[in-house]
Amino acid sequence: MIPAQFEYVRPASLDDAARALADAGEDAKVLAGGQSLMPLLRLRLAYPDALIDLDRIGPLREIRDEGDALLIGAMATHHQVLRDPLVNEHAPLIVKATATVADPAVRHRGTFGGSLAHADPAGDLPAVALALDAVFLVRSVNGEREIPAADFFVDWMTSAMEPDELLVGVRVPKLGPGWGVHYEKFHRTAQAWAIVGVACAVRRDNGAIDGARIALTNMGPVPVRASGVEESVQGRAISPDTFRSAAESAAEGTSASADLHGSAEYREHLARVLTARAMAAAAAV
Template sequence: MIPVSFDYVAPTTVDDAVRELAAAGEDGKVLAGGQSLLPVLRMRLAAPAKVIDLGRVPELHGVREDGNDVVIGAMTTHYEVQRDPLVREHLSLIALATETVADPQVRHRGTFGGSLCHADPAGDLLAPALALDAVMTVAGPSGRRSIPAAEFFVDYFTTAMAEDELLVEVRMPKFTGWHAHYEKFSVSAQAWSVVSVGVAVRVSGVTIAEARIGLTNMAATPVRAMAVEEALVGQPAFAHNITAAAAHAAENTSPTTDGDADGEFRSHLARVLTGRAVTAAIG
């Protein structure tokens, strides 16, 4: 199907992009990698009067080091993120989760920021970003502001950004030396997660000193498995301790029932995959 006609602009600065978005109002749509927007345009599920393409804004691209943080530009592609040496060294959970996103073609076009802004609870990058205390920098007509991941994801396909704001970059503290693993269950290759678990742990000797665990598709937004984290910290990294901690994975979640799985099965998967992910992370 052919989309309805619209005006197309390709600003070269963040300020220009913000002005274009504000001027378009509710009739404007931001184009990042296009993996979410283009299909709905073709099916005429969206009919914007103006599309603002962010691909020519240099500030939105790339990965950089800023003191104790790693900063990922919103328009950095999945392919670039998963291969970036800073990400692989300091944010290995992000690199591992990004490797599971769709297929190589999508990873070459889709963007890190676009995936977060789409806010699909089955998206692979939301839970790892939440677990690693990501902070989103957004820009709007009133300037820039920072939104922690715990406040950024509001509901299904909904973020805390205003309609006239756009994501500029994502900042995460370094987790250098931490062990990480991303365990994903899907019904077919390259499909959305039925449930996934992202784990980052710091081990001191044989003891788990710190743990960060994020759950994908266990609620309308990504979820931190806080009960599992608390049960792991201070425990020797033995199988029975990991199993006991993983039993808490579904606590304070609200998994949905759909064509792929019901809520009860998702809760079962969360417990099983959490145990596997922690075990694999520790090695």
């Protein structure tokens, strides 16, 4: 199909992009990698009055060390994130999840920030951002503000950004020594969306668990932090039995949907099984 008519704007700077978005009003879309947006345009599930293309704004592709955190530019591609030495060293959970995103062609064009701003609960990166306590940096003509990951995702494909705001980067705290990470994803076919996914980080200390961060993909309209599991596993000995028993509460507080891929009960079962697997892999049991 052919997209509906729209005005195409390709700003050369972040200031120009913010002004263009403000001038376009609420019926505008931002084009980052376009791997999710373009199909929506072709099917006319989205029909903006204006399309703001960020491709020419080079600084948005930067990944830099900020001491206790990494700042990943919103326009950094998935491929760039996978290969970046800073991300591999300090945020390996992002690397593990990004490696499961779609296929190489999509990862070369799709962007880190675009995937997060899209706010699809079946996407892999929102749960990772939530588990890592990432902070989203957004900008408009009125200035910049920061939104914690816990507040960024508000509903199905809906974020806390205002219509005139751009996502410019994501600040990811470094985990530091002692942490193991894993992303466990269950999908019917290779390159498909997750039926359920689990982003997990576990800190080990003398054979016991001294901290856990777990977030679930596609268990509701937004990614969900499995706080009950995190509390249950704290201080316990690292063992498969520990992880299996703690994971029994993984589905608590979720609102899994039912669709052609499975019932809500099936997703709840997957959440428990995959959480136990993810913790065991992160702790290298």
